[in-house]
Amino acid sequence: MSASAEASVLITHEVGLHARPSVKFTKLAKTFAADVEIALAANGPWFDAKSIVKVMAAKAPKGTVLHIRASGDGANDAVDALAELVRRDFDEGADHVRTA
């Protein structure tokens, strides 16, 4: 079955979609068969969400609305799961705050 899905979500992480969140994000994206892409604007440009090189190159800072779209098998699940990861602040919360 072929499907497509789309969502947008606000990045609240302190320094945005940076190294550690990007690793988590691309790892999760790769668990889905669907093609997944991200963009910083609704009209693109779109980047491969399974490539950390491309995701990092998007340089999405805090406060950016991240657009996620997918097509193919499990497109809905992929978009839901990835948007949820961003919403959960990449499961980092306050533990990424170092002490002096």
Place this chain on the structure above:
Amino acid sequence: MSGPHRLQGISASAGYAEGPLFDLDRTAAHYTARATAADEKAALEAAIDAATARLAALIETADGAAADILEFQIAMLGDDALGRPAFAAIHAGQPADRAWRQALDAEIAGYDASDQDYFRARAADIRDIRDQVLQALTEDGDVLAPAGAILYGDDIAPTRFLETDWSRGGGIALKAGSTASHVAMLARSRGVPMVVGLGASAAKLAGTALLDAEHGGIVLSPSRAEIDAFRQSSSSFAARRDLAGTFLARPAMTRTGTAVRVQVNIADPSDVDGIDIATCDGVGLMRTEFLFGRTLPDEETQYRAYRKVLEWAGEKPVTIRTVDAGGDKPVPGFTVEEGNPFLGLRGIRLSLARPQVFRVQIRALLRAAVHGSLKVMFPMIAIVEEYRQAAAMFAEEQATLAARGIAHEMPPLGIMVEVPSVAIVPEAFTEAAFFSIGSNDLTQYVMAAARDNAAVAHLNSVRHPAVLRLVAAVAAFGQRQGIPVSLCGDAGGDPASIPSLLEAGLRDLSVAPAQLAMAKAAIADVSV
């Protein structure tokens, strides 16, 4: 090289190291081209695998932030998109080393060009990946630094840091570098002394060096007397640091129970990521020059930077200084070239001469003010008219924002006390909401000794009676008039100067984050 040679930079991680210099920038070994494109491709694939295996081995023993960096690098190396341009170039006839270098350099350039400090700092991580693979390609055996060495070069790779055995001392001295880099973060958490921004030196550097990462300097070819003095400072630092740890979490108080406010100086919004707000009384100085590094920043970029720090500080005050470019901090397209820049168009003089640029910063500050307890101060004020002119521009921009229905707030507007004319006649500046003594500049102007000139460093002391008398006069005047007075120069965090500053009447100091604990410990030793 004859005689001692001193370089000044910025402390990224406080501490002392004495040891041989180890050059990080030695040219890489020669790569022998393979016979065919297929062989070149195989060589690069093998090198990428070897580099990945090496990183994976390091991750076994790494923890926390170090493991995160390595995991990020492994993920980058494992991504075909990284090597694709290189393999395309090999297919077109390039040797593997050149193809890989060019592909990665293009990637690095993308990070270098970012207007965000965090992403810019990632360039060092990608350089590291590049060099790991190049090293595997050239089969260059690992040249490890001798134990206790001071690693010296343009910048340092995170893997180099992680591979180095720091248990026997040693430190890092970088010509470029950033206090926001992964390595700086690692150095602070492991207590490895590190200085960045030493600048390019023409001299051939080798031999023993003394790294003073408490004050951000390095002495090359030191004299016997310098070595002795250094060792004294070093052991005093170690003792103070051990003691200081116990002071960090507590409010600062003198031996006799006088409360002293201790705030932090920051140069970049990401600096606050490493500070627990509970350990300080706010931000006494947030520099904004970092925003003006490459290009003039737009309003949104500035607003986000200010807001981040204000939200971090919560109810505690954040004092942001309007751009203090000029002097030793030139900005292309903004500052002017002058014969005597410390006495020229810098600080507020430059901002008033470039109202279009200044107004962008003013709007960003007014908008950010709603997110916390903001105070704004102007650098290099010499006459009250400058303050009035700047304050009038704040009022004008406030009216504009109000007319457009944009959320904003007018922060208290204060001045830096760093030009002697203000310190001598503070009564001319009672319109200012607060005074913040910039001891670095005040000292250099009172003593007529440039702070970037090692030849006159002996004159450049905040503890000279002439400087201290002015500090005391400003503190006393502020107290009489109900104008808050703080000090945000390097002296505020210098344990040797703290007794004199408190005796001069100051009760509010702002220090580098790395000096917070030591400053509190030094305060606890003073009887005022």
